[in-house]
Amino acid sequence: MGAQRAARAHDRVVEPRSDSADRVMPSPRLELDLAAVSRAFSAFRDALPEAEPAYAVKANPHPEVLGLLAARGASVDLASVGELDACLLAGITPARMSWGNPVKKPADVRAAVAAGVTRFTTDAPADVDLLARLAPGAAVTVRLGADDTGSATPFAGKFGVTPDEAAALLTRARDAGLRAHGLGFHPGSQQTDPDAWRRGIAAAARAVEHFGAPVAELDVGGGFPTPHAAGPVPDLATCADAIRGALAAHREVPGVGVWRPHLVAEPGRALVAEAGVLVAEVVLVADRAGRRWVYLDVGRYQGLAETEGEMIVYRLRTPGHPSDAPRGPVVLAGPTCDGDDVLYRRADVRLPLDLAPGDVVEFLGAGAYTASYASVGFNGLPPLPTVIRRPVETPEETA
Ligand SMILES: Cc1ncc(COP(=O)(O)O)c(C=O)c1O
Structure with missing residues (x-):
């Protein structure tokens, strides 16, 4: 997994614990932990060893994910020429592909x-x-x-x-x-x-x-x-x-x-969802008709497509706030000028009462169907970049 594969121009690979890299992190972003993908693959194989696991590429086609799963022996389920090309680039042989x-x-x-x-x-x-x-x-x-x-x-x-x-x-x-x-x-x-x-x-x-x-x-x-x-x-x-x-x-x-x-x-989801944390930032907090609206810098068009109809309600974390900080219900919305770009109106989403612009909100379990859904440039906002978290290698491992 050493060589960097052809990631999208806005993606990047960082080494964990790299403070200088952390300072230039974009927001929003999807942080993807490759070790967690590998663990999820092992867990799947252990649970259903009699099955040939064919990763559904659409869940997360990042070159690093494809490369890792290829190295672990996964087959792939493809849906398009774009996915075919991505799998070929990742070194997956056609014998392990099915359309x-x-x-x-x-x-x-x-x-x-x-x-x-x-x-x-x-x-x-x-x-x-x-x-x-x-x-x-x-x-x-x-x-x-x-x-x-x-x-x-x-x-x-x-x-x-x-x-x-x-x-x-x-x-x-x-x-x-x-x-x-x-x-x-x-x-x-x-x-x-x-x-x-x-x-x-x-x-x-x-x-x-x-x-x-x-x-x-x-x-x-x-x-x-x-x-x-x-x-x-x-x-x-x-x-x-x-x-x-x-x-x-x-x-x-x-x-x-x-x-x-x-x-x-x-x-698809089972191999990559838990490996991903979508890190976003509060842009605006406003009271409207008796409800507290929190607007983030990520929404329906930067990867949170599965919030449509509130089908998937992500677990949220607010790292800058103690877990026992007083919380209250919010309507959670994305940053675009589109009326549909509201993530949760009905779901019981509660966030710290002192949440303010610039604070971080993390969506957990977001490694599947997020970056792959991010639209290109709707309303002038860039698609969701993925930041790869690599396992830290100890000196003994690299020797
Ligand atoms: C044909 C096919 N196979 C596999 C998957 C992966 O499904 P899941 O992410 O629920 O595991 C999908 C997802 O839509 C699919 O369409």
Whole structure:
């Protein structure tokens, strides 16, 4: 991990405990602790050792994250040519890539094939036909529509098909010269109900029954939740138990026989969220119609997209204030002139009563879906830079 990869121009890498670097830190910024990413990867592998972990690049495509996960042996789930290029730059081999986005242009498929990608997810006849034309012989995984009840950020019907439609797509793929390789689903991100994986695996077993043959691979998606302010979430072991239990329950598929697919999981949030702290600054505090509004220098358009609909309520920390400082409710807003750029109106967010412009507010567990969502330049404000925190190497380690 020594060489610095092609980070975005506004990103930087700092060594921890470097006072001079701290003095020139931009605000807002995402501070990302690589050691925490590595620990999260180990925890995931330990919880679900039977699955091939394919990191969902969209959660945080920072070159340092991709490089680290590549070195740890992760596969990747890609959604675009930009993500493909980032993964190639990080040294990830095409054999460890799968194109997970069922919505693709011919140019996307051509680029993937040219790079050597051979695994694609699909969920529509026209997309199967596109793959058959431009990626003959490729391995196709059909995405099932999952019941994503319990997800904080559901897909709400955007992707996936029913089990009988999945079987029809597998047949169409096979007949068109593709490999009818697998079935998959995504239970919805930040999924707090382990039953969602049971439901998805049951649907996959029904698709196998309709297809009449066991497919080689089952992709149980991402969705593994991380802690936020909304309360406790099931841990990885609980989700893994649900997956294992459902696989055992559907080992014998009626009319087909034993089904023991190669298992793939696509964690995004679970590998990077807890590694990130989004550091922001108070710009203005104002009383409006009896409520205290706190305006920060970060908002919906610099990375806090998951606050839309108050889906994700981050844990907040105010480092300059003692933890027992008197607090009161606030409306928390971003810095742009856009009326939608309000992070929390309804959530019970309480901040110190003496919070003032210049004070720091930290969003914890913010390593996923923040920097990757930051829009380029809305309202003249720059996208969210990422500052990498590297583990400190002791002299013995470097010797
Ligand atoms: C196809 C696919 N796989 C995996 C993920 C990662 O999900 P999560 O971050 O909830 O683990 C996503 C996220 O949207 C996705 O669309």
